[in-house]
Amino acid sequence: MSTQSISATLTEMEMLRKKINTRNILFAVGLGGLMVVMFMISMSRGNKSSVIYKMAPLIPIIFIGFGIVFFIAMKGSNGPGKRLKMLYKETFVRQLLNQHFQDVYYNWEQGMDQNLIKNSGICRLGNRYHSEDYLNAVYRGIRFQQADVTIQYHTSSGRSSHTTTYFQGRMFCFEYPSKRSYAVQVHSKNFIYAGEPASGIRREKLKMESVDFNKEFTVRALSGHDAFYILTPQMMERLRALRTKYGSITLVFDHGYVMVGLNSKMDSFDANLSKPIDYQTEVMRMRADVAVIEELIQLLNCIPA
């Protein structure tokens, strides 16, 4: 992209960002006002002489009025919001991906196939699944996929409802050099929603020889030999470093691929709407997101020697 076109795009993005923020503020003010009116009406209940009580017949009109304001605010924000997202992804994300990787397929509206997660058993699947920012590319000869994934379990019983978030963060799937099939699952102890593979074959829980590693991780495998083959002392140290950096992680090594889940509650390749869009700052932010992919491929020894 030329400097002029970048400048024009940035100007448009900044205008859209302000529009969205203004509408969000209107929405918040409208909602706040409605809450205040409702509160005041409920407090004046029984006091027939109060002004608020006399306004009670106007409640339906107030509701309709606020409803129209909300509708305009929400409808209005979809158009600019989607346009801003599209411009941001094309300006910052796609260009950077093409610079760092080969054979790039990127679709910010598409997500990772749920069956990939189900078959590996890397995480429990609830009844709500959302994924976006799907990327399929090659880095140093290694084919990989990544996407932002949110997995939740929602229950409601008439009066109350509850949502448990099983996983929220980035999910990766890398080619993994293997001369045999493995079925090794490793997750940090603070990741409590690890799943079972779709095949139904239970993996046995194992302890490694490192006490520190056993304190931080749970290992399950079909064969103890496979677990010890994959989890060399160097690999265990790298996984500990990953856990320190990202907090909660989960991995599955299986049949020529390794799946990695960074349960960091953070999405990738997203704009920060709270601050003005600065080109260099956004490029640095996106580079950091790209660097995670490169780092994981190196750390997990995906590249054959």
Added chain:
Amino acid sequence: MGWVIGIVVGVIVILLLSWIGMSNGIKVAGLKCNEALSGIDIALTKRYDVLTKLVDVVKGYQKHEVETLTRIVQMRSGMSMPERQDASNRMDQLSGQIRILAEQYPELRSSQNFVQLQNAIVDVEEHLQASRRLYNANVTAYNTKIVTFPSSIVAGSMGATPRQFFEADPTRRMDVPMNF
């Protein structure tokens, strides 16, 4: 009086079930050690086969050098732990000697057969490491079970004794001197 008998019977049943549980736990831990040991034997056998082929390739290039190479012991069933360790250490020595030979004779190093066998050796050695680590982890679990109270009482009655680890060659544990 009846409730006293009931309590006594209950305690006896609990103790009996605990005894059975601990006894089974010790047996299962022992079986895991045996299983892991067979994994070591498989890896050592594979390593022996590949090293034998490597020696044949070396013979094809430098026949006189073969005489100086360490003789390795063929794996057989029923070997004791010291015998296994000795066999593994001899294979380590042979592997190192072949690598040194390859550095001295470029035509050997560039032979396709040699390269393939060297890659196979690396793979086999990685599997041997995994087998050894798995075996030692299982032995640790087994030995812990039979020495800690109260399972040590059950272990004593079964005649269970601590098992030996599969240890690395002492020379390989030393720091490598770097002389530039």
